[in-house]
Amino acid sequence: MKIAIxxxxAAGVMAAITAKRLNKDLYIDIFDINNLIGKKILASGNGRCNISNTTITQDxxxxxxxxxxxxxxxxxDFKAFENFCKSIGLILDIKDSSKVYPLSNEAKSVVLLLEKELENLQINQILETKxxxxxxKEDSFILKSEDKEFKDYDKVLISSGLQAAPQLNSTEDGIDIATSFNHSFNPTYPxxxxxxxxxxxxxKLQGVKKEATVTLYIDKQKEKEITGDILFTKYGVSGFAILDISQYAVYALSLYQDxxxxINLFPTLTKNELLGIIETLFxxxxxxxxIDALTGVVSKKLAMVLLDINNINKDIKSxxxxxxxxxxxxNTLTNMRFKIDGTQGFKHAEASGGGIRTDEVDNKTFESKLCKNLYFAGEVLDIVGNRGGFNLHFAWASGFLVGKSISKL
Known part of the structure; x- marks a missing residue:
């Protein structure tokens, strides 16, 4: 049996390894547009590779x-993933935060060990091929690149991701292929x-960083609240709390909601406690x-903006x-409000939302419900995870289920 991936x-490689381990007679070609496998794995966790998480649920x-x-x-689950990692010689570093990294602290080691396993299993890598x-045609598939045809595949897995990080040659070709088989998709978004x-x-606030609580409002209704680092930038806001809340914000933007x-810059204090601190300071x-007095509690950039926002003379004395x-x-320090009118786009996004609609895919095998022997895994599906290793874990898990399914005659 001949398989094309x-x-x-992460999803494609996991599917290939799982399938070949279960059925040594498979012939598997795995294609990628890049000159090596796992380009997004290499970029994960700023090169450290936040590879999974020990506490994962639908939420x-x-x-x-x-x-x-x-x-x-x-x-x-995580235990199954840990066992898989041991089987390829990868030792994990499990943090108190539940985030999981390779003990080497390098994404390169993850990709190297996956590559070695592909070679050990004689899985054919066809790289730099889009x-x-x-x-x-009848019961077999033909794959076409710009200048070549690859024929006679019994089963095909699309695990080519979406558009996040286009600098890594990410594309939405997987959606184009899926729609040629009458699949529908939900609009993608960073x-x-x-x-x-x-x-x-x-x-004026560019570069100011602070631990804060960020509250998201969709159509003026409170939707989500997250505490963490925020960073003011020339375009708006970033930082871990913003990245986390962006998933819900951008999904709402994609639906044209308000x-x-x-931002509460002092989430551990009540308004009255903060008032008492600043009154005493003055x-x-x-x-x-x-302005100088306020630098006892906030950065000078923020102190200046506080007076600007509230139309207070910059030369006023305490x-x-x-x-x-x-x-x-x-009120400004504890409830700084503004409208979200866009994002930094796919180039700066860690993941993509939207994708192939999951009600057209079997959740046990990840096989298309519309085309027999066509499969999907990973980011190309309309599933996106929180920050913290959840996206990679879904890629591993969906690839594993596909691998089990395509190994069967």
Missing amino acids: IGAG NYIGENPSFVNQALKEF IEKVIK SLVGLQTDFEFKS VAIS KTIPKSDA ADINAKQLRAII
């Missing part, structure tokens, strides 16, 4: 039908990405410029700040 990322995923992931997570079209805002003073966020140094102005400053 389009896309040598860590977004899509039209997040429950689609349940069978894959059940059959290929598959543009798949045709089914996920785990910086957000653009309409904030008038964003350029999206806004509120009374302690009454002759100081208010002693001259009245109660109304002080309340306005406190």
Whole structure:
């Protein structure tokens, strides 16, 4: 039996290894547009490779039908993944945060060991080859690149991902192939990405970083709240808390909903506690410029913007700040609101949302319900995970289920 796998990322490689281990008689070709496998694995975790997570549930995923992931997570949980890693000689470093990295702390070691296993199993790698079209004639498939044809495949897996990180040659060719077999898809969007805002003073805050609580509002209704690092940028906001909340924000943007966020820069204090701290500060140094006094609690850039936002004279002294102005400053520090009007795009996104609709795919085998012996795995499906190793784990898990299925005659 001859198998074609389009896309040598985590899902495709896992499917190839699993299938060949279960059925030594398979002939498997794995195609990739890049000159080596696992380009996105190499980029994961800033090169450290946040490879999985020990606590994974449906709640860590977004899509039209997040429950689609349940069978894959059940059959290929973290313990199963850990055992797979041991089988290729990869030792894991499990953090207290539940995030999982290779003990080597290098993504390169993950890719190297996967590559060695492909070689050991005699899985044929056809690299620097972009598959543009798949045709089914009777019971076999033909794959077409720009200048070649690859024939007589019994089964085909599309695991070529989506458009996140186009600098790694990411494309949406998998969707194009799927639609040629009458599959439909939900619009794709960048996920785990910086957000653009309409904030008038964003350029003045560029570079300010703070632990904060970010609250997401969709159509003026509170939707999500996340605490973590935020970073003000020339285009809007970034940082871990923003990347996390971006998944929900950008999904709403893709549906043309009104999206806004509120930032509380002092989430561990009540408004009254913060008010008391700043009141005491101003009374302690009454002759100081208010901007200089505020640098006792915030950065100077932020202190200047606080006065700008609230139309307070920049040269005002601490002693001259009245109660109304002080309340306005406190409100800004604990409820800085602005509208989200865009993202930094696929180039800066860690993942893509949207993709092939999961109700057209069998959740136990990941086989197409519309075309026998055509399979999908990984990011090309309308499933996107939270930051923290969840996207890679779904790629491994979905690849494992496909591998089991395609190994059978």
